Amino acid sequence: MDEEVQKKQGHRRTVDHGNTFSRVVIERIQKKPLDPRKIRAEASYIIDLLPPTAYKQDPITSLATKFIHTSINKIKHPVLVVRWTPEGRRLLTGSMSGEFTLWNGMTFNFETIMQAHEHAIRAMEYSHNDEWLVSGDQEGTIKYWQPNFNNVNNIHEAHREVVRDIAFSPNDTRFVTASDDGTLKIWNFHEALEESTLRGHGWDVKCCDWHPTLGLIVSGSKDNLVKLWDPRSGTAISTLHGFKNTVSKTLFQKTGGQRLLASCGRDNTGRIFDLRMMKDMLVLRGHNADVSAMTWHPIHSSLITTGTHKGTISHFLLDTALPENTTGLTPVAQIPNAHDYPIWSLQYHPLGHILCSGSNDKMTRFWCRARPGDETAFADRYHQSEEAVVATSANTTAVNAPNGANIGEMPKPDSLPGIPGLPGIPGLSRA
Numbered sequence: 001m002d003e004e005v006q007k008k009q010g011h012r013r014t015v016d017h018g019n020t021f022s023r024v025v026i027e028r029i030q031k032k033p034l035d036p037r038k039i040r041a042e043a044s045y046i047i048d049l050l051p052p053t054a055y056k057q058d059p060i061t062s063l064a065t066k067f068i069h070t071s072i073n074k075i076k077h078p079v080l081v082v083r084w085t086p087e088g089r090r091l092l093t094g095s096m097s098g099e100f101t102l103w104n105g106m107t108f109n110f111e112t113i114m115q116a117h118e119h120a121i122r123a124m125e126y127s128h129n130d131e132w133l134v135s136g137d138q139e140g141t142i143k144y145w146q147p148n149f150n151n152v153n154n155i156h157e158a159h160r161e162v163v164r165d166i167a168f169s170p171n172d173t174r175f176v177t178a179s180d181d182g183t184l185k186i187w188n189f190h191e192a193l194e195e196s197t198l199r200g201h202g203w204d205v206k207c208c209d210w211h212p213t214l215g216l217i218v219s220g221s222k223d224n225l226v227k228l229w230d231p232r233s234g235t236a237i238s239t240l241h242g243f244k245n246t247v248s249k250t251l252f253q254k255t256g257g258q259r260l261l262a263s264c265g266r267d268n269t270g271r272i273f274d275l276r277m278m279k280d281m282l283v284l285r286g287h288n289a290d291v292s293a294m295t296w297h298p299i300h301s302s303l304i305t306t307g308t309h310k311g312t313i314s315h316f317l318l319d320t321a322l323p324e325n326t327t328g329l330t331p332v333a334q335i336p337n338a339h340d341y342p343i344w345s346l347q348y349h350p351l352g353h354i355l356c357s358g359s360n361d362k363m364t365r366f367w368c369r370a371r372p373g374d375e376t377a378f379a380d381r382y383h384q385s386e387e388a389v390v391a392t393s394a395n396t397t398a399v400n401a402p403n404g405a406n407i408g409e410m411p412k413p414d415s416l417p418g419i420p421g422l423p424g425i426p427g428l429s430r431a
Contacts (some may be wrong), residue, residue: 043371059196128170
């Protein structure tokens with residue numbers, strides 16, 4: 001259902017996660033074991049819905065494929081970065097105009113807007129202790145912000161060109177920035193001083209990340225290379241090959257064993273590297289254009305979501321990869337028409353039940369899981385495309401929407417749980 005239909009019906013969609021957590025608390029007080037399999041594809045079972053943390057063994061229950069809402073500023077500008085505030089109550093977006101915009105995290109309506117930078121905001125990241133936000137812009141300026149968006153420090157000309165990415169160290173005492181000037185810089189956070197410059201890429205550095213527990217930095221560049229760095233010595237310890245074009249995003253696994261590294265590039269693929277072997281173990285295929293955005297799910301360590309230059313959102317389950325499959329992993333769910341232009345940023349809500357996307361079409365969109373009996377989960381304009389046929393691995397089976405329109409391939413019930421609202425799939429386990 002799109003915005004026009006919502007206006008005619010006179011209501012706004014909202015996603016209240018309080019009910020699902022209340023159910024967990026009630027079950028815990030009554031000392032009842034959580035039984036996710038009691039969910040069935042009927043609306044009456046919505047009351048038994050549980051949060052993603054209750055379905056840790058079933059990552060397919062957290063596929064954010066249902067459109068909720070589109071948020072647009074009065075003066076439209078491309079949305080380059082989206083970040084949930086640490087407590088998950090609001091969403092913060094950074095735009096081409098240099099503005100911060102805050103959106104409500106449940107009703108998705110506008111809350112406030114401010115001119116944060118004089119130029120386009122290209123990167124921003126919250127510290128692990130949730131007390132600071134650091135942002136970088138088109139002209140190489142870095143700014144410090146408190147949770148109330150009080151600007152407490154600026155580093156002018158931190159880089160000679162645009163700041164593409166920012167990542168904090170595990171203890172928040174340092175952070176690393178990537179720039180189109182071909183370098184990465186490690187900064188002392190409290191003193192706002194540059195500690196070292198990492199050189200080694202032959203072209204623009206488009207992305208970076210700092211391992212959540214280890215002293216390890218990763219970067220991706222326009223030279224098609226992924227490099228791993230030792231932040232103490234400032235030297236590259238390994239170079240990962242495989243991409244045939246610019247590497248647009250690199251992200252360490254934040255949950256689970258934290259031994260995987262995800263990356264994507266402008267060769268229409270994503271790659272999963274194993275840090276123990278220092279080589280790629282899986283290729284993510286099925287994209288229809290350059291992959292420009294990527295994010296890990298905060299609860300499920302095997303669920304990863306990508307966005308492309310054609311506005312397609314794809315969900316991959318790494319656990320469904322077969323050992324004999326050498327051609328790569330295809331999506332288990334895909335939204336071909338999520339945006340009209342390139343998707344620049346993706347991020348899940350800290351609780352894992354909502355996905356947000358920011359795009360060059362000047363819109364911020366929110367996506368959630370389907371509810372039991374929600375037969376319209378895929379019957380909106382974002383899924384009315386012939387390109388919606390996905391997940392062609394041997395572990396899938398076709399599913400049709402109630403109106404007969406094919407919505408793609410979903411996992412077989414004997415191997416993975418089904419999706420509420422989609423008839424013909426028994427044994428549902430869904431949040």
